[in-house]
Amino acid sequence: MSGDHSHNDSQIESGSRYNDSHKHKDKYKDKEHRHKDHKKDKEREKSKYSNSEHRDSSDKKHRDKDKERLKLKDGSSDKQKDKHKEKKKEERSFDGKPKKERENGFASPLIKSEPENDDFYLSPKHEKSLKRERDDDDAEFKPKKIKTEDDRSEKKAKKRKQVEEDIKPKKKTKGKKGEVATDGKKKAKKEPEDKWKWWEEERYTDGVKWKFLEHKGPVFAPPYDPIPSNVKFYYDGKHMKLSPEAEEVATFFAKMLDHEYTTKDIFRKNFFKDWRKEMTSEEKSKISDLNKCDFSEMSEYFKAQSEARKAMTKEEKLKIKEENERLLQEYGFCVMDNHKERIANFRIEPPGLFRGRGDHPKMGMLKRRIRPEDIIVNCSKDSKHPKPPPGTKWKEVRHDNKVTWLVSWTENIQGSIKYIMLNPSSRIKGEKDWQKYETARRLKKCVERIRSQYREDWKSKEMRIRQRAVALYFIDKLALRAGNEKEEGETADTVGCCSLRVEHLSLHQEMDGQEFVVEFDFLGKDSIRYYNKVPVEKRVFKNLQLFMEDKEPEDDLFDRLNTSILNKHLQELMDGLTAKVFRTYNASITLQQQLSELTNSEENVPAKILSYNRANRAVAILCNHQRAPPKTFEKSMQNLQTKIDAKKEQLADAKRELKSAKADAKVRRDEKSKKAVETKKKAVERVEEQLMKLEVQATDREENKQIALGTSKLNYLDPRISVAWCKKFDIPIEKIYNKTQREKFAWAIDMAEKDFEF
DNA sequence: AGCGAGACTTAGCATTGGGCGA
DNA sequence: TCGCCCAATGCTAAGTCTCGCT
Numbered sequence A: 001m002s003g004d005h006s007h008n009d010s011q012i013e014s015g016s017r018y019n020d021s022h023k024h025k026d027k028y029k030d031k032e033h034r035h036k037d038h039k040k041d042k043e044r045e046k047s048k049y050s051n052s053e054h055r056d057s058s059d060k061k062h063r064d065k066d067k068e069r070l071k072l073k074d075g076s077s078d079k080q081k082d083k084h085k086e087k088k089k090e091e092r093s094f095d096g097k098p099k100k101e102r103e104n105g106f107a108s109p110l111i112k113s114e115p116e117n118d119d120f121y122l123s124p125k126h127e128k129s130l131k132r133e134r135d136d137d138d139a140e141f142k143p144k145k146i147k148t149e150d151d152r153s154e155k156k157a158k159k160r161k162q163v164e165e166d167i168k169p170k171k172k173t174k175g176k177k178g179e180v181a182t183d184g185k186k187k188a189k190k191e192p193e194d195k196w197k198w199w200e201e202e203r204y205t206d207g208v209k210w211k212f213l214e215h216k217g218p219v220f221a222p223p224y225d226p227i228p229s230n231v232k233f234y235y236d237g238k239h240m241k242l243s244p245e246a247e248e249v250a251t252f253f254a255k256m257l258d259h260e261y262t263t264k265d266i267f268r269k270n271f272f273k274d275w276r277k278e279m280t281s282e283e284k285s286k287i288s289d290l291n292k293c294d295f296s297e298m299s300e301y302f303k304a305q306s307e308a309r310k311a312m313t314k315e316e317k318l319k320i321k322e323e324n325e326r327l328l329q330e331y332g333f334c335v336m337d338n339h340k341e342r343i344a345n346f347r348i349e350p351p352g353l354f355r356g357r358g359d360h361p362k363m364g365m366l367k368r369r370i371r372p373e374d375i376i377v378n379c380s381k382d383s384k385h386p387k388p389p390p391g392t393k394w395k396e397v398r399h400d401n402k403v404t405w406l407v408s409w410t411e412n413i414q415g416s417i418k419y420i421m422l423n424p425s426s427r428i429k430g431e432k433d434w435q436k437y438e439t440a441r442r443l444k445k446c447v448e449r450i451r452s453q454y455r456e457d458w459k460s461k462e463m464r465i466r467q468r469a470v471a472l473y474f475i476d477k478l479a480l481r482a483g484n485e486k487e488e489g490e491t492a493d494t495v496g497c498c499s500l501r502v503e504h505l506s507l508h509q510e511m512d513g514q515e516f517v518v519e520f521d522f523l524g525k526d527s528i529r530y531y532n533k534v535p536v537e538k539r540v541f542k543n544l545q546l547f548m549e550d551k552e553p554e555d556d557l558f559d560r561l562n563t564s565i566l567n568k569h570l571q572e573l574m575d576g577l578t579a580k581v582f583r584t585y586n587a588s589i590t591l592q593q594q595l596s597e598l599t600n601s602e603e604n605v606p607a608k609i610l611s612y613n614r615a616n617r618a619v620a621i622l623c624n625h626q627r628a629p630p631k632t633f634e635k636s637m638q639n640l641q642t643k644i645d646a647k648k649e650q651l652a653d654a655k656r657e658l659k660s661a662k663a664d665a666k667v668r669r670d671e672k673s674k675k676a677v678e679t680k681k682k683a684v685e686r687v688e689e690q691l692m693k694l695e696v697q698a699t700d701r702e703e704n705k706q707i708a709l710g711t712s713k714l715n716y717l718d719p720r721i722s723v724a725w726c727k728k729f730d731i732p733i734e735k736i737y738n739k740t741q742r743e744k745f746a747w748a749i750d751m752a753e754k755d756f757e758f
Numbered sequence B: 001a002g003c004g005a006g007a008c009t010t011a012g013c014a015t016t017g018g019g020c021g022a
Numbered sequence C: 001t002c003g004c005c006c007a008a009t010g011c012t013a014a015g016t017c018t019c020g021c022t
Helices: A029-035 A041-049 A059-074 A079-085 A089-094 A100-105 A115-121 A124-128 A130-137 A152-166 A244-255 A265-278 A281-286 A296-310 A314-331 A427-457 A463-478 A538-548 A563-573 A579-598 A605-622 A633-668 A671-703 A710-715 A719-729 A739-744 A746-751
Strands: A233-235 A238-240 A333-336 A339-342 A376-378 A396-398 A407-410 A417-420 A505-511 A514-523 A529-535
Touching: A233 A296, A244 A265, A244 A296, A339 A427, A427 A463, A427 A563, A427 A579, A427 A739, A427 A746, A463 A529, A463 A538, A463 A563, A463 A579, A505 A538, A514 A538, A563 A579, A579 A605, A579 A719, A605 A671, A605 A710, A605 A719, A633 A671, A710 A739, A719 A746, A739 A746
Parallel strands: A376 A396
Antiparallel strands: A233 A238, A333 A339, A376 A407, A407 A417, A505 A514, A514 A529
């Protein structure tokens, strides 16, 4: 596994805690709460960065790797590939290399009919060019050739069985045949008995995304429901009846009154400005100061409403639920190429006040109501077009099968386009996801070459090359995002790698006993703070000094670089390579390494799952996926501790009982008392296990306080790694993936065997 | 090359609802 | 059976990257 990424280890050993040792900093107060004090700082600090030399292996080694790589490209000496060749259909579909089975396996009428495709599969001579690789595995442009293999269906059947066995038949595991919802839920709704396995089918070529698309259009937000007239608004202490338009916007503000941001200047200013636009001229002339507005009655009214909603009877709740279900059934699905597919967001975003994240200059602005006249519908010509609500019409109906969206509109805050698209379980999303991981796996094959290249480039005579090389090093080592430029004043001030400014790093010749430490402190995506102290190689350090020379804090660190230059370069290194592939690659390879390191096959299932979560956590830390500690965190931790204490007591009791039973048995020496001892022994064991389970849970939760595992699980970790791990250690897949996740990763669950290797 | 529009993925927070213990 | 709590789901903002134009 040449893709080893030793730097990752460094972040993990300590049991994977988020590094928040920056608490004393008072920049970015906003996010400060996330980085509260942590007792293990020191410890973590040490272990986290102990591994500064992570890629310091000699240049020579890299050169050798380079040679190896070239060989790999020829496809002849790749052991791994040979090993996997016979079995892995997924490699067949997305992997760039020609495989034997390609040549024997399929007739590929599709390919034949498209002359420009011939060479991808057949002629070895083409293998030499980098270009070919891309083409071959670019899902969108190449047909899959899967079905042609003869033994395939047989294998498939076998596999499917395995999967089914692995998935413990629980109450209502989705639509596997023969399984009826056992708990009598009315929702034994007949999902298609056999889930469609799109991953076994051919893919489209030429950027066509579908041939047929039919849907019912979007669901609009309910019209404004005026508040009762006894709920009053006061201006300057005097009751004032607002026009419906002005009133609606006022209710948006009233609903947010409890939020901190209604106290923020920018928010109030933006809101007031937009609110005034909705007022009648009379209202406008009267209402000139937001501070004189009293929304409290409105606010109380809405609070009461939500209480009332909670207190509804079962029947009422059920009714609402049924209505939602009906809406889902009617609007939540579309037909794309003969298959009914779930739509992700079929409801149009309701109007409200915009709340950007972080210090957003547009917070508080009015997000206007979307009307049918704003909507562009996309569907196929020969489908039944969705109807606009009576008396309205669509802005446009188009038939563009080169895109995946069903509906779009332009949002008024940033002027960007919003879309209605399909659910992650859909073919169109799944294929793309699968392809993403295949690209990352290709990076694995050449990452050493790329690393040695950027290390070389640190010495380049050209500034732009050096900057590019250092930036790439950060992206690779620290999993930073690319960092596109952003329009100033339009969004919160956040950065990624290429947009780092001098003020975001400080250099320390020596720090905490380590040489050449770079201290990062900046706000990244969603204004989440990235804080990290990283020992780097001397050459990187010197380069950074050079880049920062004679610059102001607000100047760009990489003034000769942007994402487009970087990505163009990456594209030359490997087809399909962009900055974000490194994140995917490093995340997945880290998971795989950590799993193999942390999993102890002797341990029981909860312990193994803790290991899994720790591996997952290592990735989340690498990718800086944070969350605000849940509001009820302390309390729920306490609750758990109480449970643990109770369990301990119970255990003590059980042990005592066992002891006395033993004593008893010694005296009596009869069958009955012996049996009693056995029973007590069992009881002790049972309680011990329960205790252990609780303790594991507590550890897991504590470690997870500020770390969000979901994002990496959903977007960065090749699901086949997890599936393989489950199979290898006999862990039911439900322990790792919930229902939604299992739907999204159905392809991986179906195809990955226990020996899958990323 | 630089730019803006467009399409699509990635992200954290808010709300919901269902399971579970009292 | 009820109410609590947390996992699941829903929501939509904020990124990345490509493409076509100038």
